[in-house]
Amino acid sequence: MALLRVDNISKRFKDIKAVDGISFRVEEGEILGLLGPNGAGKSTTISMISTLLVPDSGDIFYRDGSIVKTPKLIKKELGYIPQEIALYPTLSGMENLQFWGRTYGLRGKELKEKIKEVSDIIGIDKRLKDKVDKYSGGMKRRLNIGVALLHNPKLVIMDEPTVGIDPQSRKHILDTVIELNKKGMTVIYTSHYMEEVEYLCNRICVMDNGKVIAEGTKEQLVDMINDKKQVTIKVDKVTEEVISCLKNTAYVDKVESEEDAILLTVKKHNEALKGIIDCFTNTPSNILSIDVKEPNLEAVFLHLTGRALRD
Numbered sequence: 001m002a003l004l005r006v007d008n009i010s011k012r013f014k015d016i017k018a019v020d021g022i023s024f025r026v027e028e029g030e031i032l033g034l035l036g037p038n039g040a041g042k043s044t045t046i047s048m049i050s051t052l053l054v055p056d057s058g059d060i061f062y063r064d065g066s067i068v069k070t071p072k073l074i075k076k077e078l079g080y081i082p083q084e085i086a087l088y089p090t091l092s093g094m095e096n097l098q099f100w101g102r103t104y105g106l107r108g109k110e111l112k113e114k115i116k117e118v119s120d121i122i123g124i125d126k127r128l129k130d131k132v133d134k135y136s137g138g139m140k141r142r143l144n145i146g147v148a149l150l151h152n153p154k155l156v157i158m159d160e161p162t163v164g165i166d167p168q169s170r171k172h173i174l175d176t177v178i179e180l181n182k183k184g185m186t187v188i189y190t191s192h193y194m195e196e197v198e199y200l201c202n203r204i205c206v207m208d209n210g211k212v213i214a215e216g217t218k219e220q221l222v223d224m225i226n227d228k229k230q231v232t233i234k235v236d237k238v239t240e241e242v243i244s245c246l247k248n249t250a251y252v253d254k255v256e257s258e259e260d261a262i263l264l265t266v267k268k269h270n271e272a273l274k275g276i277i278d279c280f281t282n283t284p285s286n287i288l289s290i291d292v293k294e295p296n297l298e299a300v301f302l303h304l305t306g307r308a309l310r311d
């Protein structure tokens with residue numbers, strides 16, 4: 001039995017179909033990644049799993065019970081870490097943990113021990129006496145994670161926990177996810193950073209425009225485009241002429257351009273390279289470098305949608 005089963009859920013906000021009939025399962029003990037660009041529907045999906053939003057249609061089962069009908073089936077076992085910080089800024093880190101711990105019914109020695117355990121995990125024990133409004137963005141995120149762990153959840157859901165924070169806190173959060181998972185927690189981790197999802201997750205659902213467009217292990221997803229390579233061409237200038245030439249070049253499958261780079265998904269790159277370089281002759285666009293890589297999740301996303309997975 002899957003720990004969680006999302007069955008054909010949809011959610012609309014006026015004329016925006018934020019989530020459009022998606023289904024997936026989360027097995028006990030795994031880290032499942034929801035990967036997709038901004039606006040793909042990740043937050044809306046996990047808000048429905050966290051019972052903060054009710055799906056317009058479809059159902060969600062936790063240990064085979066419908067949490068759309070009976071939200072309390074999941075509530076006690078769920079640690080939900082939203083993107084927005086839910087802390088009291090004028091209280092210290094310790095006071096925040098005490099406050100939230102009490103709302104979970106923890107008292108006395110049990111509360112103290114749990115706070116100690118959680119602050120060891122999030123690694124900010126030395127700053128717990130300071131007021132939260134003196135914390136860096138990364139420390140607030142870490143405390144926010146600590147708050148969600150106080151009641152020993154079985155399933156932890158994190159909504160883009162590393163957006164806009166310093167590299168040190170980011171690394172700490174990624175390590176924390178792995179530690180929590182080793183302790184037996186099941187994790188749903190949403191991100192638009194493919195390297196985080198590649199690093200952390202056993203399985204990945206790739207989302208775009210409210211749909212799950214692919215699902216599998218990293219290896220299974222990359223196998224979808226195994227015979228292809230990702231070619232990144234840095235240029236001083238991108239022109240329409242070059243883009244249109246590349247689109248018509250043999251073995252070039254997908255073309256995506258940025259301000260100073262062109263990303264290609266290419267079938268037989270050895271044979272394709274000459275044609276690719278030829279596109280730049282007699283144009284004002286000059287090649288600064290060419291990089292050929294094995295496909296990764298970024299390339300999978302490009303292959304599936306024709307767009308890059310970016311901010």
Ligand SMILES: Nc1ncnc2c1ncn2[C@@H]1O[C@H](COP(=O)(O)OP(=O)(O)OP(=O)(O)O)[C@@H](O)[C@H]1O
Binds near residue numbers: 016036040042044160
């Ligand atoms: N409360 C709301 N009211 C109206 N539209 C909403 C609301 N919440 C989300 N949306 C819209 O639904 C779509 C999906 O948003 P959602 O936040 O689920 O995406 P996301 O993948 O989590 O992206 P992000 O990383 O930017 O949060 C977007 O077009 C968004 O603007």
